[in-house]
Amino acid sequence: MKLWRLIRRRKMMIGAIALTLTVGATAAQAAGADKITLPIPVNFPIFSGGAKVEVDKEAVVIDGSTYLPLRAFGEALGKQIDWNDWERTITLKNAPKLKSVSTWNNPGALGKGISEGGFSGLTRIPGDPENVFYTLADRGPNGQVGKDKLRTFPVDDFQPRIYKIKADGEKLEILETIKLQLPEGKTDAVTKSRFITGLPNMVGADEIPYDELGQKELSYDPDGLDLEGIAYNPNDDTFWLADEYRPSLVQVKRDGTVLKRFVPFGAKQALAGAQTDIVELFPAFYNKRVPNRGFEGVTITPDGKTLYASIQSPLALPDQKTSDNSRNLRILKMDLSKQELVGEYVYYAENAASYEGIKQKDQVISDLFALSSNVLLVDERDKMAGKEAQVKRIYKSDFSKATNLLGTDYSANLEAMPQEMLRQAGIVPVTKELIVDFVKLGYPHEKIEGIVAVDKRTIAIVNDNDFAVNYDEQGKLSLTGTPTQMHVVELQEDLY
Template identity: 30%
Template sequence: MKIKSLALLCASLFPLYASAAQPQIERYVVSFPQGDRVAYQGASASAFPDGLPVGVGSGLHFLRKEGDDLLFTTLTDRGPNADAPKTGKRESKIFVNPDYTPLLMTIRVGNNKAEAIDAHPLHDEQGNISGLPLPEGFIGATNEAALSESLQLLGSDKRGLDTEGITSDGNGGYWICDEYGPFIAHISADGKILQKYGPQAESSEQSVAGGLPNIVKWRQPNRGFEGLTRMPDGRIIAAVQSTLDIDGKSKNSARFTRLVSFDPATGKTASYGYPIDIDAYKKAKDAKVGDIVALDDQRLLLIEQGADKEKNMRNRIYLVDLSKASDLTSFDKQPPEFDDEAALKSRGIVLASKQLVVDLRALGWQQEKVEGLALIDNKTLAVINDNDFGVRTELTDALSGKDKMDDYTADGKGHLLVDGEVVKTKIAVRPLDKPESENELWIISLPDAL
């Protein structure tokens, strides 16, 4: 459904452009004409009579034009999940449908509507994969407990993926990325995983896949690779969502997050620093990359977002230039995540350069996140949010003065506890309100070419 089209008179929002021409925006809510829904038969099923909405938008790639229609490929993430209290010392998530398989879908934009069609479950030679976290002890394990809606501890899965970005492989298939490993994977057009790469294990470490720099194993939990793109020369660039937390000590000191380069033809890797808007956030870890898309062999567009010091959301698209950026690989024995600006300079480390292209909040973007970014042509972009499958959790029968998830712990056996004692408080699954429950897609026509 097309929401509206608007022209904005704020040329100052676009510092890359001298033109006074107005950017144009077309806004759509993605619909599912084939009736795609996620099965849900839990205790709150009456609140979801048709099941859960499918949550596309974790990645976006422009495929082609067909007449006046625009075709994109998109992904869901690991499936419907929502906040839960810690299980012991482990962070927890409630997996509303533990059997969910991440999907590859097509979005067709035309005739004043955007429709998601042609769903393909991600699978390998053993069958459909899951979105459950990796087992403890493996690189990529998030120290995260997966709970059922009844707060029973679920298992883990070495094949689990939390998919977040997609780009073409140039031959009809795709590359995707994931937040767990963090992994990048080569898949076929119908969603079969052909090859998977992750942080290369060292010494006694166990890994599901290797071939990528070991240092990215220090991604914050659930903040692995959030976006990726294929450069014209064939290299894959994958963006770590937030600052690395090396030995649990660097997430608030690092001035950058990592852009990892991988050449499928040679296996060669490199790593570049994308400088976050560090002064905008209360803590450096609050900055998040949403997605990336290549312009040429040295330049890409990147979404940076997160809550600022006043807890206001920021959603900005930057043009990032890697041409003078240092390959951090040779510096990683003393990780530059611990360096301040002066130390980076003294070591000869140059971060990527950046320029603001679009401030989406200033254009009227209301969704919390932008998780998909696509380049239609050198003047036209597309962005999309992830609606988290339209679910949230809330406490019921909360104790007086205990109205937050963090006030409780879960025992993994169906109970919530306060100070080690079982309480009657429960967790209920509830629908997200609109517009948060919707997948919103914008087509942005820029005043001048990138």
């Protein structure tokens, strides 16, 4: 967020903002009590702790007072700055510190020079050591080739899997690999075994799967899953997984056996031939998810009673263009004991127009983690990496005072409602309190795809390296060398 740009655009006096830094100045004189002078840029060197503070905007003098760039000055003092667009507030907090980075140094071979990776979620099981986690891989190595961006699956027999992992200093270890499988007596249409694939489910609703070169169409798998999130229910010892394809939520045993797959109404008939127990649960318009933008995050509250699940991007309601420009992201709430929906809430994404080179459609939710029955950590990110990245953030969101839209007329039209319309309708999004800005910590990757609060002052995340697969301009498969890593951050203030 460019603070000066915001102030100029809205013609706001800095004194009207929630928090400002001002110092007296003699570089300019007020023109009189009944007049306001234009801002005068001044090149004042600013020092903190003996070091010069580098600022992206010069200080300005207005009516004899000098106004400093808040973000740069606050960060020089070890503060993390957050502008809340919905509440119109600025908050300063003590900045978190990077504690450790653990790398998966020797991932297993999948064939064609491709290695394991693709971590797309993170959770913990109560009672495990603090450095032991569970994560999962998505649908396997894939990419896009040619001018038509055909979706390729160079390792088409990849089996979606859960990993039990351990962060040991700079090393990330795999303690156990759990491949997803159908119940006994069931046979997958593609593998001809109990194991399922990561291939798309159906013609028309999903991308067409191709081989490595984009020349041969592959089979669809009605039981195939593109896994993006993982949560653990202590009450029945099962995992719940978020799937992008339908979108769906999948309940599995600890050994990877699929128990149920929860889908939108109208999807069950389209999944003819599936061997999984299909349950229609979500509103039918969830079938209008943008391809590759289905359920991305899932979490279960510590008491095991409630599940939350997030859609990665706005639904295509009524169309793709609306989705591309909407800031309204959906988070569902489910009563696990009854296995029924009890809530739907708006998470208001960052405004891409406030950043350089970011499209609104690429402002997404990548994961969730429940701190309590009503408070979650939310992973919001852009599509950029390295120096170009601007939004790689973990927010804390409170649902207790947010508007429950489930079953209302607003729910089916949410994507088309800009901020002013939400306010007029009395719709209150979940709150957003910045906890970690990973851009400020030098995070090198595009994706943060798994988050866990280890304790009240420690957060762990993992990246999805997309199996380090890419295609060059000639359509040849190449490897990026991007590693799979876990970053652990130490907070300076308690989460709860």
